[in-house]
Amino acid sequence: MPEGHSVHRIARQFDRNYVGRAVRASSPQGRFVEGASVIDERTVMSVRAVGKQMFLEFEGDVWLRVHLGMYGAWDFAGEILVDPTIASANGRMGQTNQRGTDLEGEPILDDAGENSLTSIGAPRRARVHVRMSEQTTGLADEGDQWPPPVVGQVRLRLMTEVTCADLRGPTACELQDPEQVQATIGKLGPDPLVDDVAEGEERFTRVVRRKPTAIGLLLMDQAVVSGIGNVYRAEMLFRARQNPHTPGRDVPEDVVRGLWRDWVKLLRTGVETGQMMTMDDLSDEDYRKAMASRDDRHWVYHRAGLPCRVCGTTIVVEEAAGRKLYWCPNCQKG
The missing domain is CATH 3.20.190.10 (MutM-like, N-terminal)
Known part of the structure; x- marks a missing residue:
């Protein structure tokens, strides 16, 4: 989706x-x-x-x-x-370098045939x-x-x-x-690119903190927050080291606020690059690999059965409201 x-x-x-x-x-x-x-x-x-x-x-x-x-x-x-913020050298949407700098060498096509390594142009x-x-x-x-x-x-x-x-x-x-x-629109949760970011954070935090529903389900509820799908859900929860089964009302407030702020960041990056890039602070070589292969852009999504990139524990996948949920049982204990 x-x-x-x-x-x-x-x-x-x-x-x-x-x-x-x-x-x-x-x-x-x-x-x-x-x-x-x-x-x-x-x-x-x-x-x-x-x-x-x-x-x-x-x-x-x-x-x-x-x-x-x-x-x-x-x-x-x-x-x-x-x-210009979503352009690529081959006219394809979704091919800009989120760092905004030129990377030398031949363009790299990712595993979907997309040229992902070009700078933002005119x-x-x-x-x-x-x-x-x-x-x-x-x-x-x-x-x-x-x-x-x-x-x-x-x-x-x-x-x-x-x-x-x-x-x-x-x-x-x-x-x-x-x-x-x-x-x-009134039925939708806040969208960081539409609503005031600070007001959106308060609204998101207020709703999540009173819900008995698991945080892994709340992030996919478009009435709670707009735009998050299966990929971003899994990646945001891992980045927060948050157990997806924890009821929203039991998730610490600072973690809830951190999830909103991470969504603000990831959404902007996604719009700029056209890629759901969820790994930070990559070397130039690793960044090129990530933009060339979707398998190298994420911490846990689509990695069932593979070792966690942080602790080595096997990433698990389970069904959550009809969608696949990927997470690390060790890193996401909390």
Whole structure:
């Protein structure tokens, strides 16, 4: 499932390529024909990302709410003005160096075919086709055909004269009025990139500290905090050396506050790099390895049966509310 950093990155692409422009909207799949007809030929006024949800405002107080869910993705094609904070040399979103410095040598492609070792560059236009989701495996080659052919089940296609965005497999794709948008956002927990960070910390701490629910479940509850998914959940708890089964009300307040502050840091890094990089203070060599391989970016996630990077204890995996939870029984005793 795309986590919060991916949705914020997608929103930035819409901000640069769609806001202020009229769009042609269609539903090649046929499941959003009525909604597409409503926003067809309307101008995009603004875009908001909150947690794992994105909201596109169209003229006339009409909003499009999209929740990608487990399998949703946006595909962009055409002339794309790339946000300099998320750009890469090959036009792929998600390839910036979080340190903001140039690393010499040939670009390294990670195990998903992504060029991850480039510095933040200036805005530019490039004819590219790029997929925005957590399970991206490569770029599609569509040549210069315009509009690009519809491939697969496209729920919604949004086109300007030069840019195309295709939405596939979302959990939610619906139109809302302003009141409905506010009601939806009102049900979500704080998002460090949307809400005041200090106020968000107080709100998060207050909710967690009164809950009997395990902290490992609370971090995944979008009503408690927005944007955290399975990867960030496991990594944040390890970084805090916190047992995932401890009830929220029993987690020390300083640890709860530390979790929020760590989320602020990790979310910003994720938006800047496009990668869920959760290991700090790496040498240049280890950093390059981490950006080249997802297996080298995390402390415990996806490492079941392997030795803990800190103590050597075998990392365990278990089911928690239908999702896999990875943790170290030794480092996370507390």
